[in-house]
Amino acid sequence: MISITQILYSIIFFSLTLNNTIHALSQKTQPYPVSYVLSCGASSHGTDENGRRWKSDARFLTNSSNSRTATAQYQDPSLPSTTPYMTARIFTSNSSYKFSVSPKQRFWIRLHFYPAPYSSLDPSNASFAVFANGFTLLNNFSASTTAQALTQAYIIREFSIVPSQSGDLSITFSPSTQHKGAYAFANGIEVIPMPDIFNAASLVGFSDQSVDVHSSSLQTMLRLNVGGQYVPPNKDSGLTRTWYNDSPYLFGAAFGVTSQVDNNTKIEYSRDVKEDIAPLNVYSTARSMGPDPKINENYNLTWVFQVDAKFTYVVRFHFCEYVMTKINQRVFDIFVNNQTAQQSADVIAWAGSSGVPVYKDYAIYASDRDGDDKLWVALHPSVSMRPEYYDSILNGLEIFKLNDTTRNLAGPDPVPSAMMLEAEARAEAAAKSYTFSDSNIAARVIGGVVGGVVGCAIVVGAAFIYVTKMKSKDNSSQCSSTTWLTLNGYSHTSTGKSTVSGRSNASSHLSSLAAGRCRHFSLSEIRHGTEDFSESKVIGVGGFGKVYEGLIDGGTKVAVKRSNPSSEQGVHEFETEIEMLSRLRHRHLVSLIGYCEEDGEMILVYDYMANGTLREHLYKTKKPALSWKQRLEICIGAARGLHYLHTGARYTIIHRDVKTTNILLDDKWVAKVSDFGLSLTGPTLNQTHVSTKVKGSFGYLDPEYFRRQQLTEKSDVYSFGVVLFEVLCARPALNASLPKEQVSLADWAMHCQKRGILEEIIDPQLKGHINPECLKKFTDTAEKCLSDHGIDRPSMGDVLWNLEFALQLGKNPEEGNVVSENKYLRDTYPTHGALLNIDEESELVLSEEIDDPDNPDTVFSQIVNQRGR
Ligand SMILES: *[C@@H]1O[C@H](CO)[C@@H](O)[C@H](O)[C@H]1NC(C)=O
Ligand SMILES: *[C@@H]1O[C@H](CO)[C@@H](O)[C@H](O)[C@H]1NC(C)=O
Ligand SMILES: *[C@@H]1O[C@H](CO)[C@@H](O)[C@H](O)[C@H]1NC(C)=O
Ligand SMILES: *[C@@H]1O[C@H](CO)[C@@H](O)[C@H](O)[C@H]1NC(C)=O
Numbered sequence: 001m002i003s004i005t006q007i008l009y010s011i012i013f014f015s016l017t018l019n020n021t022i023h024a025l026s027q028k029t030q031p032y033p034v035s036y037v038l039s040c041g042a043s044s045h046g047t048d049e050n051g052r053r054w055k056s057d058a059r060f061l062t063n064s065s066n067s068r069t070a071t072a073q074y075q076d077p078s079l080p081s082t083t084p085y086m087t088a089r090i091f092t093s094n095s096s097y098k099f100s101v102s103p104k105q106r107f108w109i110r111l112h113f114y115p116a117p118y119s120s121l122d123p124s125n126a127s128f129a130v131f132a133n134g135f136t137l138l139n140n141f142s143a144s145t146t147a148q149a150l151t152q153a154y155i156i157r158e159f160s161i162v163p164s165q166s167g168d169l170s171i172t173f174s175p176s177t178q179h180k181g182a183y184a185f186a187n188g189i190e191v192i193p194m195p196d197i198f199n200a201a202s203l204v205g206f207s208d209q210s211v212d213v214h215s216s217s218l219q220t221m222l223r224l225n226v227g228g229q230y231v232p233p234n235k236d237s238g239l240t241r242t243w244y245n246d247s248p249y250l251f252g253a254a255f256g257v258t259s260q261v262d263n264n265t266k267i268e269y270s271r272d273v274k275e276d277i278a279p280l281n282v283y284s285t286a287r288s289m290g291p292d293p294k295i296n297e298n299y300n301l302t303w304v305f306q307v308d309a310k311f312t313y314v315v316r317f318h319f320c321e322y323v324m325t326k327i328n329q330r331v332f333d334i335f336v337n338n339q340t341a342q343q344s345a346d347v348i349a350w351a352g353s354s355g356v357p358v359y360k361d362y363a364i365y366a367s368d369r370d371g372d373d374k375l376w377v378a379l380h381p382s383v384s385m386r387p388e389y390y391d392s393i394l395n396g397l398e399i400f401k402l403n404d405t406t407r408n409l410a411g412p413d414p415v416p417s418a419m420m421l422e423a424e425a426r427a428e429a430a431a432k433s434y435t436f437s438d439s440n441i442a443a444r445v446i447g448g449v450v451g452g453v454v455g456c457a458i459v460v461g462a463a464f465i466y467v468t469k470m471k472s473k474d475n476s477s478q479c480s481s482t483t484w485l486t487l488n489g490y491s492h493t494s495t496g497k498s499t500v501s502g503r504s505n506a507s508s509h510l511s512s513l514a515a516g517r518c519r520h521f522s523l524s525e526i527r528h529g530t531e532d533f534s535e536s537k538v539i540g541v542g543g544f545g546k547v548y549e550g551l552i553d554g555g556t557k558v559a560v561k562r563s564n565p566s567s568e569q570g571v572h573e574f575e576t577e578i579e580m581l582s583r584l585r586h587r588h589l590v591s592l593i594g595y596c597e598e599d600g601e602m603i604l605v606y607d608y609m610a611n612g613t614l615r616e617h618l619y620k621t622k623k624p625a626l627s628w629k630q631r632l633e634i635c636i637g638a639a640r641g642l643h644y645l646h647t648g649a650r651y652t653i654i655h656r657d658v659k660t661t662n663i664l665l666d667d668k669w670v671a672k673v674s675d676f677g678l679s680l681t682g683p684t685l686n687q688t689h690v691s692t693k694v695k696g697s698f699g700y701l702d703p704e705y706f707r708r709q710q711l712t713e714k715s716d717v718y719s720f721g722v723v724l725f726e727v728l729c730a731r732p733a734l735n736a737s738l739p740k741e742q743v744s745l746a747d748w749a750m751h752c753q754k755r756g757i758l759e760e761i762i763d764p765q766l767k768g769h770i771n772p773e774c775l776k777k778f779t780d781t782a783e784k785c786l787s788d789h790g791i792d793r794p795s796m797g798d799v800l801w802n803l804e805f806a807l808q809l810g811k812n813p814e815e816g817n818v819v820s821e822n823k824y825l826r827d828t829y830p831t832h833g834a835l836l837n838i839d840e841e842s843e844l845v846l847s848e849e850i851d852d853p854d855n856p857d858t859v860f861s862q863i864v865n866q867r868g869r
């Protein structure tokens with residue numbers, strides 16, 4: 001079951017897992033003795049993709065006769081490596097591991113779970129508790145429910161356990177007694193000694209009270225490198241922690257700006273803060289509010305986290321000031337759960353000088369009232385202190401859960417959303433019929449055509465109609481069931497006189513989150529805005545229906561997507577789409593403004609994109625040719641949007657239909673990724689129509705997707721590679737009128753690239769206008785995207801990085817966009833109170849330090865986004 005599920009709609013993996021994480025331990029820098037890194041159920045040692053060795057767990061079992069080893073039946077494409085996830089140890093009765101540890105040292109326990117079918121066992125029958133030295137780490141735990149709710153393929157739990165005194169550590173797996181047929185399992189266990197880095201934390205709201213963290217065991221809820229990149233375990237300072245990027249947790253549209261220490265400033269640990277606390281990577285990046293004091297005064301830089309109620313949490317803030325140098329330059333208040341945790345925080349005052357890390361711990365109790373399963377963290381300038389700059393800063397954040405008085409750390413499993421479960425069930429039905437009844441024919445036809453050099457576009461079209469027809473015979477709902485995966489925009493909070501939904505049909509099923517963020521339009525408003533769906537207002541047609549240009553609020557242009565009554569999109573898909581879109585927001589995604597569900601109409605209202613699709617500016621057009629810089633900037637914008645879909649949202653979202661008609665341009669030429677065709681070119685070979693059923697368009701399809709029928713975000717990377725060549729060569733991805741070897745742009749461009757003759761096929765309008773280094777970087781990147789195997793393709797983040805680099809290479813030195821950090825400071829922080837006019841579109845490059853683009857640790861061009869809002 002899981003396997004099918006994962007194949008066809010493994011679109012969303014919780015952001016914590018998607019970084020292709022592995023927990024590698026850099027042995028040479030490991031200063032703490034006796035770590036245990038065990039691959040459960042493995043007969044011999046194995047190595048993960050970072051080269052970290054995982055040993056067999058067998059000799060640490062206290063009784064080898066009450067457990068057995070098993071191998072997962074299915075390898076989810078999002079697993080970072082087979083070790084330790086593909087083998088497991090299954091426990092059908094209480095069983096323990098015993099380790100000898102230092103009696104005086106705390107240690108991390110990390111548990112790895114991959115809920116998959118193991119021999120004949122159903123993953124949903126795994127329900128168990130885990131105890132360690134008298135602490136309950138997990139209870140009534142279902143790894144499959146948790147994975148489903150978080151849309152993760154695998155789960156890692158980290159705990160910090162107080163010193164054992166006896167020198168023994170026993171970890172017990174205990175199958176649930178409440179669930180008939182329950183079993184326990186584990187894929188990986190790590191026991192890593194650690195220094196005691198916890199002390200007292202002041203209790204928020206009680207100025208004179210503190211919580212003694214020292215004597216408690218903890219669960220790590222979250223660990224973020226704020227404003228910085230993912231830090232894998234082997235880049236941590238010896239404690240093999242993983243630090244994630246913070247952007248998925250930012251609340252609201254105010255993202256602030258990120259920055260990075262410039263290469264002249266050295267960050268140095270102090271006596272109080274050593275590398276145990278956090279690695280230098282964490283302290284050398286930060287998020288702050290932005291250069292505009294007026295804006296900063298009016299918003300809070302806010303993050304929101306999911307926690308379990310009825311526990312005490314310690315929130316650890318990591319700071320390091322590398323821009324300001326004096327006291328009272330940047331002073332701010334810290335709020336935790338809307339209460340003041342710290343007034344007038346001044347990092348320089350705490351640290352003594354610039355470039356010195358500090359951290360602060362605050363404790364808060366999450367009671368059991370409504371909304372207490374969320375933990376809010378917010379920063380706001382301390383205006384009353386009259387600091388020189390109205391701003392705030394944060395470099396890192398960790399949240400730890402403390403054991404309660406019964407030595408318990410276990411919370412309830414997260415609950416998968418009902419809507420998601422329903423959508424999954426439908427997708428699964430479709431997947432079954434697709435995989436089992438039609439797959440042979442479909443795979444052969446499609447594989448034959450797409451896998452090799454594309455023979456003829458007409459044949460492709462015919463094949464698809466055939467497949468589609470066959471599918472429709474089975475079950476009328478199945479074709480549409482993938483529609484909900486189509487994520488093409490985001491919502492933003494309503495503006496003006498919006499009617500926040502509460503009465504519509506859809507809203508009764510929508511979560512309060514979606515309903516609150518998404519505006520509900522009445523049908524009469526929509527009819528009025530589109531002149532009663534006048535044909536003269538149609539700007540696009542697709543399998544789903546028509547797209548109209550509309551006006552709302554007496555003048556704001558919008559795109560109105562009206563579902564065809566005969567369209568296969570059902571009410572549930574429609575609601576699911578709203579639900580999902582309302583969770584996504586990004587400057588480079590087309591935004592959903594609202595919806596209308598009335599009289600059987602299903603209408604979505606999006607931002608209007610004045611400049612249409614990218615394709616219509618590339619070829620077969622009367623429009624003026626885009627300059628190389630414009631093209632590059634559009635590619636960078638689209639890459640940002642996709643990167644956000646892959647990693648930035650709470651879920652990983654695979655677009656599945658990346659192409660130049662799904663990259664739209666607004667009036668300021670900002671690229672926005674979308675999924676509805678605003679300007680389709682005729683019904684002859686209606687690719688978009690096809691694509692609503694079997695996602696993906698010919699010419700852009702990842703060959704590996706067909707070979708293995710496994711969808712990963714690397715399929716989008718492949719399609720994006722085709723887009724890059726399309727932009728460079730200004731020709732369609734498929735052009736059946738060309739000689740056979742040239743029909744497919746992907747194949748032809750790769751052929752020319754390999755033979756070093758790519759320059760011959762680039763857009764004549766560009767010839768002589770591209771800096772050769774810039775061109776090389778661009779084509780190398782596109783080539784890597786088109787690698788045959790997903791694993792060889794870069795991530796969207798790497799693609800973005802390389803394109804930004806290419807843009808820098810293409811820049812004239814005189815253009816002067818590259819400024820030093822001090823100049824940035826002078827220019828963007830004028831005397832306090834002054835309002836600065838930075839062009840919304842401008843992006844300042846703070847510092848560049850470019851080494852090896854393949855090395856994730858490399859410091860690279862730090863882009864300051866548009867203003868903080
Ligand atoms: C080991 O487990 C088996 C099966 O649960 C049990 O019969 C046996 O008594 C156990 N041995 C010890 C030494 O606890
Ligand atoms: C297994 O452990 C649990 C929790 O400690 C306990 O409640 C249960 O009785 C144990 N089962 C057996 C068969 O010992
Ligand atoms: C254990 O979890 C299941 C669902 O996973 C739930 O139905 C049940 O109520 C839970 N039991 C307890 C005692 O929490
Ligand atoms: C799950 O456990 C129940 C109770 O023992 C059993 O009837 C059922 O067959 C199990 N499911 C699978 C797929 O093994």
Ligand SMILES: *[C@@H]1O[C@H](CO)[C@@H](O)[C@H](O)[C@H]1NC(C)=O
Binds near residue numbers: 263264849
């Ligand atoms: C800092 O930048 C300069 C040039 O801007 C470079 O020569 C130097 O190697 C860099 N230092 C480090 C430590 O990377």
Ligand SMILES: *[C@@H]1O[C@H](CO)[C@@H](O)[C@H](O)[C@H]1NC(C)=O
Binds near residue numbers: 338371372376
């Ligand atoms: C904090 O305030 C926000 C609104 O600003 C609210 O939605 C949230 O529930 C509050 N959180 C707590 C824990 O009170």
Ligand SMILES: *[C@@H]1O[C@H](CO)[C@@H](O)[C@H](O)[C@H]1NC(C)=O
Binds near residue numbers: 297300
């Ligand atoms: C910032 O958050 C605090 C605490 O929730 C709240 O009192 C304050 O009004 C917020 N300020 C702004 C500008 O939103």
Ligand SMILES: *[C@@H]1O[C@H](CO)[C@@H](O)[C@H](O)[C@H]1NC(C)=O
Binds near residue numbers: 215216217402403
């Ligand atoms: C956690 O457990 C320890 C050991 O029982 C206890 O001393 C401590 O008070 C507990 N922590 C909290 C916050 O209750």
